[in-house]
Each structure stands twice: as C-alpha cells, then as structure tokens.
Amino acid sequence: MHTGTRSPGAGSRVLTAATPTNEEEDTMSTVTTPAAPRARAGGLVRTLAAIFCAFTVAAVGAALGAWVGWRGAPALPSDSAALSLIGPDTGLTAVGRNDAVFAYEHESGPLTWLIGDDDYNAGSILMTTTTATVQALTTGLAAQGWHTSEDPVVQGFAASKGEWSIRVYPAFADGSPTDRSAAEAVAVEFGRTQPGRVWPLVAVGYLLGLAAGWFVGWFAGRRVVGWVLLGALVLLLPGTVITTGDIIAAVALPADATPPALWGDYLFIGIRAFTTVGLLVMAVSLLLGLRGARAARSA
Structure with a gap:
C-alpha cells in the first residue's frame, strides 16, 4: 500500500486561493476604513x-x-353697539376703528408689502375717556357680566364676554398706551376673542x-x-x-x-x-x- 504524502488536490488549491494573504488584508483595511467616518458624517449632516x-x-x-x-371671525359691531355692550355712563368716545381681523394699522403701500411694518395688529374699536379710571371701567365691566383679569402688558386689565374682548389701560389723549404716571386718559380697545378652533x-x-x-x-x-x-x-x-x-x-x-x-x-x-x-x-x-x-x- 502506498503511504506517501498526498499532493494537494484541486480542492485545496481553491481554498488556498480564496484565503487572502496578510498583505491583501492590510490593503483591504486601508481602502475601506475611511468610508465609515464619511458615512457617519453624512448621517449627522x-x-x-x-x-x-x-x-x-x-x-x-x-x-x-x-x-x-381666524377665518370666519365675526365682524365688529357698530360704535354705538360696542358702547352699549361696555355699559352706561362710561364717558367713552370712539376715536379710531380698524374692522379687519388682523391688518397693518397704518395705510400700507408697496414698501410695506415688500419689507413689512411693525404695526400688524388685531382689528378693534379704540375708545377713550377722561372721566373714568381704569379700575372704575373694569369694575363696571365685571358688573355687566364680563370676565376680567389683569393685563401687565398694558398696565391695565383685559375682559372677555362671548365673541368680544376688551383691553383697558392708561393712555395718552390719542389712545396710545403709556404708564399710569404719564396718563392723560383711559383707553379701551374693543376687539374679538380668539376663536376656540x-x-x-x-x-x-x-x-x-x-x-x-x-x-x-x-x-x-x-x-x-x-x-x-x-x-x-x-x-x-x-x-x-x-x-x-x-x-x-x-x-x-x-x-x-x-x-x-x-x-x-x-x-x-x-x-x-x-x-x-x-x-x-x-x-x-x-x-x-x-x-x-x-x-x-x-x-
């Protein structure tokens, strides 16, 4: 019986060829390693x-x-109707009106529509009085069934009832807000409450x-x-x-x-x-x- 060493067959040659040498492994590592950081960076971006x-x-x-x-918000009432909702004997006089739901307060032209303005506010009826105080008007609103709360933004009060909202604050004669020490009048802004939707x-x-x-x-x-x-x-x-x-x-x-x-x-x-x-x-x-x-x- 022949007991000599068997020479490698075709199968063993295939296995040997499929196994990368150390030099090939180093080459593959050098080529593929940078791809991982790039992939991570791309994922982060x-x-x-x-x-x-x-x-x-x-x-x-x-x-x-x-x-x-805000689409479908109610139209503001007339000046007289708004005054009657606030209550009697307030001494209030309507001095301004903006019927839009929200709009620029001053007349806008091409420049405004291009770069904007700083007076895009809710529409309201502006009223003033020099015969009543902020506290007296707020007390009267509460007596008329309005829900009132302090409004530190204007150093006054806010009130709401149904579809309508009111702000009462110290103001100059033209109705623009100011602090109480410089007040010449009391202003009332009659506007809309925010719809529940x-x-x-x-x-x-x-x-x-x-x-x-x-x-x-x-x-x-x-x-x-x-x-x-x-x-x-x-x-x-x-x-x-x-x-x-x-x-x-x-x-x-x-x-x-x-x-x-x-x-x-x-x-x-x-x-x-x-x-x-x-x-x-x-x-x-x-x-x-x-x-x-x-x-x-x-x-």
Whole structure:
C-alpha cells in the first residue's frame, strides 16, 4: 500500500486561493476604513438638516393653522353697539376703528408689502375717556357680566364676554398706551376673542409641519433642488424664531386678551422681505422637483 504524502488536490488549491494573504488584508483595511467616518458624517449632516427643517416648517404650519382658525371671525359691531355692550355712563368716545381681523394699522403701500411694518395688529374699536379710571371701567365691566383679569402688558386689565374682548389701560389723549404716571386718559380697545378652533389648528399645523419638515430635511441633500429648498427655509428662519417664541409666550398672556397673530411675525418689518423671497424660492424648488420626478418616470 502506498503511504506517501498526498499532493494537494484541486480542492485545496481553491481554498488556498480564496484565503487572502496578510498583505491583501492590510490593503483591504486601508481602502475601506475611511468610508465609515464619511458615512457617519453624512448621517449627522442629514440628521441636523432634518431637525432644522422640521422645526422651521412646524412654525410655518402653526402660523398657517392660526390663520385658518381666524377665518370666519365675526365682524365688529357698530360704535354705538360696542358702547352699549361696555355699559352706561362710561364717558367713552370712539376715536379710531380698524374692522379687519388682523391688518397693518397704518395705510400700507408697496414698501410695506415688500419689507413689512411693525404695526400688524388685531382689528378693534379704540375708545377713550377722561372721566373714568381704569379700575372704575373694569369694575363696571365685571358688573355687566364680563370676565376680567389683569393685563401687565398694558398696565391695565383685559375682559372677555362671548365673541368680544376688551383691553383697558392708561393712555395718552390719542389712545396710545403709556404708564399710569404719564396718563392723560383711559383707553379701551374693543376687539374679538380668539376663536376656540385656533389652538387645535395650530397644534395640527405644527405636528404636520414637523413631519413634513423632517421628511424634506432628511432627503433634501440628495438633490440640488433639495439644497435650494433648504436655502429657502433658511430665509424663513427669522420669522420662525419669533413665531416659536410667540407660541411659548402665549401661555403667559391673560386669558381674556386677544393674542397676536402667529402669522404676523412673518410680516414684521424687515422679516417680510425674507419671508417673501423664501416662499418664492421654495415654490420654485418644489416646481423643479416635480418636473424632475415626472421626467424620471417618463424616462
């Protein structure tokens, strides 16, 4: 019987060829190792972009929800009807009126629509009196069934009853607010209470904006159009920061006072220009994205 050493067969040669040498292993390690840090860096950038987009679009969604919620608000009553709702013998005289739900108080022109202004406020009827005090008017409102609360923003009181809201504060003769030591009169702003549907719509808009913004931010970096869209959201950032602050500050406002318009922050002086350009760039990027998607499907 032959007992010599058996020479390697074809099978053993295959196994030997499939096993990398030490030199080959070093070469593979050198080539593949840098890919991991790049992948982690790319993932971090996408995550940060998604977070930024989520909170930016969420604020826009909240502002849009507030705007929708205020649609259908009641028209202000006549001056005489408003005076009768406040009560008799107040000595109040109507000195100004803005019937819009929210609008710029002063007449706006092309420059205002381009860069905005700092007086985008709720519509109201402005009344003044020099024969009554803030406390006396507030006591009279409570006697008429109005719910009253202190309003430190204007060093006065706020009151609400049904669809209507009132602010009572020390003022100059023209009705502009001042501190009590310099007061020449007492002013009353008769306006609307915030509709109950506003905050639910704000919440829905915020949550939808979070989801949409995260989706946009996560996938935006994969296309040039996505980076353009990110640039548009950067332009909306000033209004976003103030809107987010207003949402937080709203919990500290008197329950009886009419809160500011959440969408009004995007229309503030200077910020409106960024808002306008940002929305235009966003619209263009979305249109280009849709055209690219259609072209890819038809190819």
